Amino acid sequence: MALKPSPVRRSAANITGLVFGLLWIFPVYWLVNNSLVTDDALQSRTPSFLPLDFTWAHYETVLHDSRFWSALRMSFGVALIVVVAALLFAFFASMALSRFRFKGRKIVIISVLVIQMIPAEAMFISQYKMIDSWHLLNSMLGLSLLYVGASVPFTIWMLKGFVDGVPVELEESAMIDGCSRMGAFFRVTFPLLGSGLVASGIFAFLAAWNEYTLALVLLSSDNSKTLPLWIQGFSGQNQATDWGGIMAGSTLMALPVIILFVIVQKKMAQGLVAGAVKG
Structure with missing residues (x-):
């Protein structure tokens, strides 16, 4: 006892x-x-x-600034693209790494870990040249592509732990009943990964929503800045720092994250606990 x-x-x-x-x-x-x-x-x-x-003066200043709404649309658009693309790629990759035994599988798993150890700043120059050669500087798509590439390795590793926790016998039973391999994935495994997908999606969203340095490198136009870059504008070299604007802007930037966390906190907590146990 x-x-x-x-x-x-x-x-x-x-x-x-x-x-x-x-x-x-x-x-x-x-x-x-x-x-x-x-x-x-x-x-x-x-x-x-x-x-x-x-x-309310600081909030009035922020809400009447057209650049705020432009940055808000940019940040939301980038975050949405990153979450959808990262989860899509990570789901299929984690299923392959968890369910199939193929030559080079361990190398792929180790590579996923090693990629996460590379400092992001070490790739800024090559990333800038690549995006510039594609004529995607100052664009939502160009920034989203790099954010997806940065988020996918961690999302794969995280989702793989959840997939490993789903008994493969459930899929085999579904295939015996007539499901194809893909049908078993989506009808049996996918519904059981809800908590893991939510937890992984939140991490991908936060990474894209709060990122500053790469956006600073790729985005120079006032019409294509994300929220972190827009907040930086309150502290210009040729003007006094507007601390009230920074505080109000930062509060509004944090508000969607808080609302999202309140909505999905139960699923996210279940996902983190399940991932810790199953992974």
């Missing part, structure tokens, strides 16, 4: 969890708080932990 933890140990664990939770949420609160106060309050040497000098 398992021993119950003592009240002291349970209280210590609760307090520790509370402290770490507050440490995690405080930067988010500070971001929102500073987006709702005046410029004078932001520049004051005495920090204000409550928005006493409340104002």
Whole structure:
């Protein structure tokens, strides 16, 4: 019979969890708080932990900026392309690596791991030249292609753990009942990978949504910037840094991520736990 933890140990664990939770949420609160106060309050040497000098001025500045809406469309478009393409490629690749035994399979698996170890900055010059030769600079498609290439290796590795956890006997039973190999994949295995697909899709979305350095290299036009590059515009070399605009813009940029996480948090938690156990 398992021993119950003592009240002291349970209280210590609760307090520790509370402290770490507050440490995690405080930067988010500070971001929102500073987006709702005046410029004078932001520049004051005495920090204000409550928005006493409340104002919507920074959000009005952001929402009336046409570049914000252009950057929002760019970021959403790139993230959507990356999620769909990465999951599509990763699903078939993970099925092949998990279900089939072919020559060079181990080399492919090791290559997937090695690719993730290469610093992204080491490939910027070659990536820029490649996209330039295709005439895709300052375009959603050009940036999306590189983001998909960067996301697919991790997504393959993550999804492979979920596919390994699905008994192959289920597919064999479906094929005995008349399903083709592809039909068994989509009718039996695919529905069981829901949590894994959600978790992998969230990681791919966050990677594309928050990425800054590669976008900085490829996108120079004001009409083709993503949200991180647009926020950088509040801190120009020839102007004072608009901290209120940065805070308001960063809050609006974080809002879709928070909403998405609230919607899929149950599936994502199930996927992460399942992946840890099955992988």
